Amino acid sequence: MSDDTTPTPVPHSPDEYTADSPFTLPGFFAALADGDLLAAVCGDCGVHLIPPRPACYACGGRNLRAEPQPRTGDVVTYTEVRTPPPALADRAPYTIAVVELDTGARLTGRLTVPYADATIDMRVRLTTRPPADDELAMARQHERDWPIHEFEPA
Structure with missing residues (x-):
C-alpha cells in the first residue's frame, strides 16, 4: 500500500492525463493492485466518486482530487x-x-x-x-x- 496520502488533483487538459493517472480506469486499477482504493472527491459538493473521474456527476464541477478510501x-x-x-x-x-x-x-x-x-x-x-x-x-x-x-x- 502506498504511504503517500497527498490528494492528487484532477488533470484539466488531455496532455495532463497519463496511463497511470488515478482518473483513468487503468490508473484506478493499478492503484488498487498496489493496495490503494481511490475515489475522486469533489471540492465543490463533497461527493466521492469511484472509480475516480475528471468531472463530478453530482454538480458537474471539475474541482476534484483523488483520495484514499476506506475498505x-x-x-x-x-x-x-x-x-x-x-x-x-x-x-x-x-x-x-x-x-x-x-x-x-x-x-x-x-x-x-x-x-x-x-x-x-x-x-x-x-x-x-x-x-x-x-x-x-x-x-x-x-x-x-x-x-x-x-x-x-x-
Whole structure:
C-alpha cells in the first residue's frame, strides 16, 4: 500500500492525463493492485466518486482530487447472477452488491457469501486478488493485470 496520502488533483487538459493517472480506469486499477482504493472527491459538493473521474456527476464541477478510501462499508443492494457470461458459467450462481463505503462512495462488486446469506446493511470489507483463468478469458488485454475486487463480511 502506498504511504503517500497527498490528494492528487484532477488533470484539466488531455496532455495532463497519463496511463497511470488515478482518473483513468487503468490508473484506478493499478492503484488498487498496489493496495490503494481511490475515489475522486469533489471540492465543490463533497461527493466521492469511484472509480475516480475528471468531472463530478453530482454538480458537474471539475474541482476534484483523488483520495484514499476506506475498505469497509455496508451493502445497499444486492442480486444473484444465475446466467453469467459463458466464461464464468461454472461460478453461477454468485452474488453482486452495491456497497456504500464509510465515506459515502459506492462501489459494485462480488460478495463472497451466497445470496441467501446476504442482507441489506451487511457490514463488509473490500478484498482484492489476482484474476483466475476464467476471469482472464473475459478480460481485454489491458485488463489482464487488473485485480478482482470482492466484498467479504467484516
